[in-house]
Amino acid sequence: MRINKDTYELVFIDYLEGHLTDREIADLIEFLDQNPELEAELKTLSDFSKQTANSDLAENNSTFLKDSLKRLPIIEQDSNFEELCIAFYEGQLNGTEEHALLELIDTEPELQITFEQYAFTKIKADKQIQFPNKHTLKKSARVLWPNYLSYAASVFIVLGAIYYFNQQPLPNSPQNQTEEVIADGQFLDYPKVGTEPNAPKNTIQLSANETNSETKSKLRNPKSKASKDYNSSTNHSSWEQILAQPNTEKSNINQSYKGKLIYISPAQLQNMLQEKGMAFQDEDESSDETKPVINDYSLKPATSPLNLATSVDPSVFQKQILGSQPPK
Amino acid sequence: MTAKEYNISVDVYADSVYRFVLKNIKDPEKAKDIIQDTFEKLWVKAETVNYEKVKSYIFTTAYHTMIDYIRKDKKQTPLEDHMSYRHSTERQYSDLDEVLNKAIDLLPKIQKSLIILRDYEGYSYKEISDITELNESQVKVYIFRARKFLKDYIGTIETIL
Known part of the structure; x- marks a missing residue:
């Protein structure tokens, strides 16, 4: 993928995930030399990845968001704000955090657009799409007993064989x-x-x-x-x-x-x-x-x-x- | 799980898991095959599967069956090919949903699956981590990245339009 100002975020993500080849990494370095203002964004993204990967989010999913909220008054990077927007729509913020975020949006009209854009990232299922021929997936109840039937059949065959051979005279009798x-x-x-x-x-x-x-x-x-x-x-x-x-x-x-x-x-x-x-x-x-x-x-x-x-x-x-x- | 419970599971979850698979692979025939395989596996394990957890079992089985299908399919279009759509200024979109659906298709497969599980089924990070065998932190990071990508894509298209 060719890196430019439209694709650099994806390249950053791929870089942080280790998906870039040596040639692509070289292109990335060259791109950053030409656009030094984006280095800070890459660094923020890298810090975010490390923070979320290493923190104890399993126990407290909103820990890093709380830390981010504390920095809200001095927010300078859009990425922090966007993380809070995502957390808001993901339901990861508590009432206090949500209130703080909404107050911030009110004071900064430019943030309102970004906040609203995240509202559209939630996809909805098309309920009209249904699995056709659902009845082909269903099973009859008696099929659930194959083991019992096989056991019974085995016993029947063994008993029948014993009975049959008992009825046969010995060859030299x-x-x-x-x-x-x-x-x-x-x-x-x-x-x-x-x-x-x-x-x-x-x-x-x-x-x-x-x-x-x-x-x-x-x-x-x-x-x-x-x-x-x-x-x-x-x-x-x-x-x-x-x-x-x-x-x-x-x-x-x-x-x-x-x-x-x-x-x-x-x-x-x-x-x-x-x-x-x-x-x-x-x-x-x-x-x-x-x-x-x-x-x-x-x-x-x-x-x-x-x-x-x-x-x-x-x-x-x-x-x-x-x-x-x-x-x- | 009894046969009756199995059949109830078919009624309740067949459509949703089909939508999940179809949204991921965009191929109705393969999606049907995956669902067939999924419920066959469920039927084989019916006696050992707890009915209370059958939804998770179905989605987990469908997810991994789908991954196997994708790996076997050599004709899958690489992500890079999809990315060319992203910046096509000639493409017109009828509404925001169409734009979003296109953006979803441009996500990396793992992020796409996570977003669908999250939004379609409302699974928690823990439940998604159980289904995909990722840890919760990974699930959260992937979802956040996917949201950001979708937002950026929508913003780009809005700017173009």
Whole structure:
């Protein structure tokens, strides 16, 4: 900014605030050399800045104004008077100070113009200016509770996860093994009537048994009573009926009841056999000679003790193990 | 502060803080953005802001948000460019308010903000110092200097006219 008699006050302020560059300071010094009468004004302005910055104005905002008022009768510098004018319009003078200032203005008509000019430095807000679309700033009340909602949702998710996983069987549980075996169709292989003559004592002896055609027909129809009994998951006679099905029909049965047979776990079967005084033999330990004779129905290689059930004649199993007669 | 109190704050203070920002930056779109940001910040802190002090919080947040906007805005016209208006003898002014508004725009930004807070909202030096993070003495000196500048500018224009 070029310094001249119109701009020197701003340059003075910038100088006192340390905003001038070296070049501008040099221009200022040159300007003061050409206008020595303005040096006093710069000095007064500098004193004012130091006084206001260093004094305890926070505790008593009008201290320096009181000092200035005491000098009112001998005022020679306009700046002191102007400070009092500003203080007057800023509401920083008390009643006595205001009275003294007004008396001074009355006695010096030239000061009246300056005093009135300061009255116009107070700006007023244009109330017609309003923020448009104020409703976009507003919020709904429920949004104020995000933390509570998130806490509740978290607890709900955790509890739901715990409940869900508690409902899932363990991968190696007996129930799961049973389902897998049945799903593979191994469980439904029908044993041929009769046994190997040299069957070991430990092997369950199979006796003659006739296929119940009526039962078979019922089993082929999933909606039959036998099927319903079968699906009840607790009916041993239905379990036996499944065992009694010929191989030619196992596919139908498999399709109808695949994955639904959960009756006896291997451990349960083993316990039942032992309670009846019947030895349990894992197929892995038996030789080919010890296996029951299977004519046109072949047993699949045993993968678990559950396959022993496939070697048992249904009626014998019903009678000897379950202690009841097979259904007619 | 509850949601209801927040919405009341919007009703009561949105206009005044908008006028304060708009007077400072002279850009309605940016002023709207600053007000949006200000009230978003207030909403985020709503649970911790005391409703009794919400006005001070709003103006403080708006002031500092505005400062950030100004700093980021590389296209702000330097003060020196504005100063050329000051001594333009060809410019005509319709009334004193227009002259004063022009003079306000020529003030250094900090003085301009202080004068607006002082005159628009009637804040005390202490309240202004809290908002702007200046000490009270600085606030007072800046305001006195701004008044003197405005008076001189008005006097100059009156002389010209």
